[in-house]
Amino acid sequence: MSYDFSNICTGNIEIKDADVTSNPIIGINLIKNSNEVIAAAQKDNKDWSISFDEALLSEPLLVEIKFQNGDKKFIQANDESFIFLGGTVWNDLNGDGIRQSNEPPLQGVTLQNADSSDNVTTQTDQNGKYMFPGFAASGQHLITVTGLGEVTITKPQSLNYDVTPEKGQQITDLDFGITANKGVALDMDVSTGNYEAIYPSNNVESELSACQDDEIWIAVAATGVKDLDTYQVEVSFDTGKLQFLEGVEDNPISGIKNLLKKNGGITAGFLPMEKTPGTVNISNTLTGTDCNQAPEGSGVLAFLKFKVLNGNADAVLTLGNVFFLDCNRKNEEITALKNGKVTTLPCDFNSDGTVDFIDLGLLANHWLFECVGDGWDPKYDLNGDCIVNYLDLGIFGDSWLKESPCY
Incomplete structure (x- = not known):
């Protein structure tokens, strides 16, 4: 490959014999100010040429050559x-x-x-x-x-x-x-999870919009582990809003395997258990004592399935009681936790898909009701303080004319 800058003063640069078969060139640009493209090269067989306004020669210019494998090469055009x-x-x-x-x-x-x-x-x-x-x-x-x-x-x-x-x-x-950093996060949308990333915050969604009776899968993802051998995690939730259905250690549909299996290790058996209503305890461990099989980095610890019971109230899932045990039996409590939430359209009281005047009328019918009195319905107590008042009206106003994805 050769570069001909002899005609640069008239606004032309040529790159000869640029047909590199082992790593083809996919584009050549003329740039200034480090990354501003001012002209793209045209290809003719093995040669490329760039035409540009010669008035730009008053500024430092670079030829950027882009290769198929992602590499780039920069050639100084008019200033060394x-x-x-x-x-x-x-x-x-x-x-x-x-x-x-x-x-x-x-x-x-x-x-x-x-x-x-x-x-x-x-x-x-x-x-x-x-x-x-x-x-x-x-x-x-x-x-x-x-x-x-x-x-x-x-x-x-x-x-x-x-x-x-x-x-x-x-x-x-x-x-x-x-x-x-070492921690655990709840991913509310497992379809977008790239759990090998440096920090799954870019691939972990902490909220998921869902409707009543929907069945949803969420992932429990670990970050920044080193020589992980055994873990325990608890996920707590409101049993009036969610129902725990099941848990698995791998996702056979997407092919995502448990983090513990990253280095070829075998797990003793995944144990999801709702030990008390509203708290799911999950734990797993590697068999054997080979520290080379203990993983490091980030990945999935478990997939959990829930059913949405209440379409009129958001449901929060809270992590707690998290412990990691490494292959040298060092036990560590993990406190960097990222919780999850299932969001709904809580102000659509009549479930017609839109928050409008009908819902406002229903809220007015429960105005100043308290949780200790007759006719109490908790779905109108939007902030959960046991009285329907101006605070709930403010929350209602935030949802005005919003439409639910459930209809």
């Missing part, structure tokens, strides 16, 4: 003083700050480059790689990871990179190791 800053972001499963062969790259992580004049962001590609190309200014640059939530950065120890490159310097080893 550009600064290139980049690296790789990976899921540091064991949290030691050193990338192992089984630790995957992280795609879609947002990084920020703050220099003396501006803040620029970019995201990692499918290989976990990122690049801030084409900075004309030298001086101090601060590279940070943003927007991941409850995670720990294991590399670098300073949590960011503060670099002062020379003009024309390319630094491509500004790598970040990231591990999820």
